[in-house]
Amino acid sequence: MTYNIDDFQTRIAWVADALIPSDAKSGMPSATEAGVPERLLPRALKERDDLAPSFFRALSRLPETQPEDPMDAICALGADDFHTISFLIAGAYFLDEEINRKLRYPGQEALHETPDYDEIMETIERVQSRGPVYVDVPDSPESV
Amino acid sequence: MTNESRPTVYDVVIVGAGPSGAVAAKRLAEEGMSVICLEQGGYPDYTKLRHSGLEFELTKQQYFAANPNRRRAPADYPINVSDSDIEPLMWNGVGGSSVLYAAAWHRLKPSDFRVRTVDGIADDWPLNYAELEPFYARVENDFAVSGVGGDPAYPPGFDIPLPPFPLGAMERKFATAHDRLGWHWWPGSNSIATVKHNGLLPCVRRGACVWGCFDGAKASVDRTHWPTCLKLGVKLVQNARVLRVETGSDGLATGVTYVDRETGLTHFQPGRIVIVSANGLGTPRLLLNSASNDHPNGLANSSGLVGKRLMMHPYGTVSGLFDDFFENWQGPYGQRAYSLEFAETRKETNFYRGAKWQLMGMGGPLASVGTWPWGSNGDVWGENFHATVQKRFGRSAYWGIMAEDLPSEDNMVSLDPAVTDAEGMSAVKITYKASQNTMDLLDFNLARAAESMKEAGAYEVSGTPLMRETGWHILGTVRMGNDPRTSVVDSFGRSHDVSNLFIMDGSVMPTSGAVNPTGTVTALALRNSEAIIENRRLQPVSTAAEALKVGL
Numbered sequence: 273m274t275y276n277i278d279d280f281q282t283r284i285a286w287v288a289d290a291l292i293p294s295d296a297k298s299g300m301p302s303a304t305e306a307g308v309p310e311r312l313l314p315r316a317l318k319e320r321d322d323l324a325p326s327f328f329r330a331l332s333r334l335p336e337t338q339p340e341d342p343m344d345a346i347c348a349l350g351a352d353d354f355h356t357i358s359f360l361i362a363g364a365y366f367l368d369e370e371i372n373r374k375l376r377y378p379g380q381e382a383l384h385e386t387p388d389y390d391e392i393m394e395t396i397e398r399v400q401s402r403g404p405v406y407v408d409v410p411d412s413p414e415s416v
Numbered sequence: 417m418t419n420e421s422r423p424t425v426y427d428v429v430i431v432g433a434g435p436s437g438a439v440a441a442k443r444l445a446e447e448g449m450s451v452i453c454l455e456q457g458g459y460p461d462y463t464k465l466r467h468s469g470l471e472f473e474l475t476k477q478q479y480f481a482a483n484p485n486r487r488r489a490p491a492d493y494p495i496n497v498s499d500s501d502i503e504p505l506m507w508n509g510v511g512g513s514s515v516l517y518a519a520a521w522h523r524l525k526p527s528d529f530r531v532r533t534v535d536g537i538a539d540d541w542p543l544n545y546a547e548l549e550p551f552y553a554r555v556e557n558d559f560a561v562s563g564v565g566g567d568p569a570y571p572p573g574f575d576i577p578l579p580p581f582p583l584g585a586m587e588r589k590f591a592t593a594h595d596r597l598g599w600h601w602w603p604g605s606n607s608i609a610t611v612k613h614n615g616l617l618p619c620v621r622r623g624a625c626v627w628g629c630f631d632g633a634k635a636s637v638d639r640t641h642w643p644t645c646l647k648l649g650v651k652l653v654q655n656a657r658v659l660r661v662e663t664g665s666d667g668l669a670t671g672v673t674y675v676d677r678e679t680g681l682t683h684f685q686p687g688r689i690v691i692v693s694a695n696g697l698g699t700p701r702l703l704l705n706s707a708s709n710d711h712p713n714g715l716a717n718s719s720g721l722v723g724k725r726l727m728m729h730p731y732g733t734v735s736g737l738f739d740d741f742f743e744n745w746q747g748p749y750g751q752r753a754y755s756l757e758f759a760e761t762r763k764e765t766n767f768y769r770g771a772k773w774q775l776m777g778m779g780g781p782l783a784s785v786g787t788w789p790w791g792s793n794g795d796v797w798g799e800n801f802h803a804t805v806q807k808r809f810g811r812s813a814y815w816g817i818m819a820e821d822l823p824s825e826d827n828m829v830s831l832d833p834a835v836t837d838a839e840g841m842s843a844v845k846i847t848y849k850a851s852q853n854t855m856d857l858l859d860f861n862l863a864r865a866a867e868s869m870k871e872a873g874a875y876e877v878s879g880t881p882l883m884r885e886t887g888w889h890i891l892g893t894v895r896m897g898n899d900p901r902t903s904v905v906d907s908f909g910r911s912h913d914v915s916n917l918f919i920m921d922g923s924v925m926p927t928s929g930a931v932n933p934t935g936t937v938t939a940l941a942l943r944n945s946e947a948i949i950e951n952r953r954l955q956p957v958s959t960a961a962e963a964l965k966v967g968l
Binding site: 347392399 | 569571631
């Protein structure tokens, strides 16, 4: 069965904000404020097209409009569906560059660093000075 | 349907293009032996990994998922885990599980070869540390092991061929903490190149080690060994599901029967020697599936031990939260440092043997709301979401606790005839329960690791014992030993029952040790290969009518 994300926008909005609300203390936006439903989630679903069918199937089991306790409703889907929905919503949220800038996450960078060998040697010499930490053993009768 | 054309006879038929199969293929081909390797999968497609963009975390588990029951790639086979505390992880393709391993590299300690002698439990190995040491050194060069030599957790002589990674803020916290505690700690040793070496490029620390290393720095054998093997003339047949090792009326192996997964055709590949390197699940699966009138309980199974004594290194985690922000998401993912302080049996504890601790990367923001290494993530959503991310991302560390697993015949791999793979071969079922010794060992080590976390400055510590999807190391199911009544293969991997059948993978290990086994498994494969070369003139080969018919 083929699903159209536009048919789920109302559900996606309340589900996404139930999982990721805004936070005034840290200045982090909610999922909808960050653009999850219309901008980021389509990217996430394109990347993880393997999860898209189960994502939409799970969403279709939720009410169209936000229930009184939205987290309870999402949890009631069961562990597998909850995981699929929360993983894709959070995964979409963290595709946003501004969110990552606020978190100080530059992505998995290519680093070209030279070790400080003096520091490493000083560090391991302290460990070596404490002596061996293995048990030396005799050969057993079964040894060839 | 069977293809009737007469195939070329090879000196050696190898089943499995993973680390052991690759080490054996390369060494035997160097000596001029003709070698063919049948591999059920193909080469990994590293372009499937979005390693450098913000999509990395979202996509890393898609193509390169470690759990075959989740991945369900065409080369995978079903594994019934309903009666197992731990789920096995693997990669079925050229490179084997070295494509996905974290590349933490170790040797076993001398006592690991002498568990019966030292502790009065389990078994001694039919060889010792000194006998394996020269082979360890050779594979460590081939596998581009980087780190720092001189670790006092090993006898003198464990030199590391490539230079180490830099120490980061995370490593420094634990180095000074363990100085204060008086506990062992050592910079991580990894089969990851830090300088250009053996076809590998220097690691740039993107932390994608366990999801396929796009940058070409991790020593997976599709990169380190197979290019050389092919130049030496080894024939590598991809997408070949081996169904059976065949034997002649003289009891010796004549070759293997396999299905070409792309054409669906069944072929017989004759060989003078057969080496099975299909991992601790795939190898007993193949031997059990090779049952015949002459071998009703499976091939090479007169001891009844094929599939028994499964060990999987039960694994727990201890995570800590810190006030300061430090880089904890870059690589190497698998082992930035380790401790073997509690790896030996201690008089004051209520269990035998011990554990390795490895200080590992934490991942990016998406990982901070996942289950690894945090355990349940049920309470991180909604109003807790941002606080959780703020607390964990860039402000956390964890010790992975790898417990030595002791052998038990109750823990086993068996055929699951009710389920077959796409080629009609019986699937496997795992029966595995962590022992009380394991649970006590994990409890003790989690408590000590929590002390380490607090000493390093963590203001909050949490632990998760016995995580389920952690069966990277599948060991013990085709045990080696000197006595054919109590072991399947001898100390050189040769079957006691079928003298031209060799097993080379982690299934031969009589005990597990507490460390990542690839170093030991590949050192054994190299040692066994040298023995095959040395004895090749005396090697029995089938002369049965069936063998003569196919040109052996």
